[in-house]
Amino acid sequence: MRPSNRRAAAFVLASVALAGIAAPVVAQRAAGPEHKPTKKVAEKVTLFGSTCRTAIEGSRVVAYCHNPYPESDLVQLHTECDRWWDIDADGSPVEVGPAQTVRLTDRCWKEVRAAWVSHHRM
Template identity: 70%
Template sequence: MRLSRSLAPVTVAVCLVLSLPYDALPHARVAARQATAAPEEPFGAECRTDVRGSRVVAYCHNPYADTDRVRLHIECDRWWDLDTDGTPADAGPAQTVRLTGRCWKEVRSAWVSHQKL
């Protein structure tokens, strides 16, 4: 008898916690607060990359108020051809920047990285 009397409050507490809705649990409230936080301001230039043979040209237009530092990265297809990381260029508000680079032979991939100033 004593064992069942000591387990009764624990059993009731466990049942109450398990019957709570998901939103009432503490970790759900933290996630909800993070989801309702103020949205970040839009950022990042829109870039178009064109690969023709061994040459790469990227045009990046920044429609936002913050300056975006963009950089062209090129990965060459041949093992002996050096991959390149171009010099960074600052794309100011409403400004278009042209980035160029090349490989000796074929280009495997090319992409543009962004950095907020």
Template identity: 65%
Template structure:
């Protein structure tokens, strides 16, 4: 019984210390005006498909800022020219279609994004 009477205050003190808010345990305080704000979300979601020598990309922009997207194609053969497509502006809630091709096989394709 004495052991319980001795451990009870120690247990309560430990529980209170662990349940205290973070600000009470921390010595350093950060001013709320000094917190860095999150940047606005940006960038279209693009889906690229390759069929033989043809490339098609659909880019959908779910955000408020306009996204200038460009399709880049890398051709497989050394004599086949790699291409950078014409930029297209994907406005808010817009979907744009980008196309391009190589003479023969396509090694890779990707879309670049630029904030307008």
């Protein structure tokens, strides 16, 4: 390499390094303190939703849902059957109270393609 090419390469490398160091500082200044979440916003968030475990065994589906939160949760089991002639099903909604566990079951005539549980606030 000629000396001018070496200088140019060193200059580009130094510029990239300085830009990498300066970028976080500039981004932090742009955000400023007014964009930080306040304590009031954090207090308004309430945890919600039961924890559900779903198991598929052949043509049967079983889901156990436990609600560890103080608010009630409304859960519903949805079953999608594998065969085209087998009817998919949406179970009836069940209320899961605080510290309560419920069992949801459903079945298809033949194989089950998929099963999931939906949650709704009461």
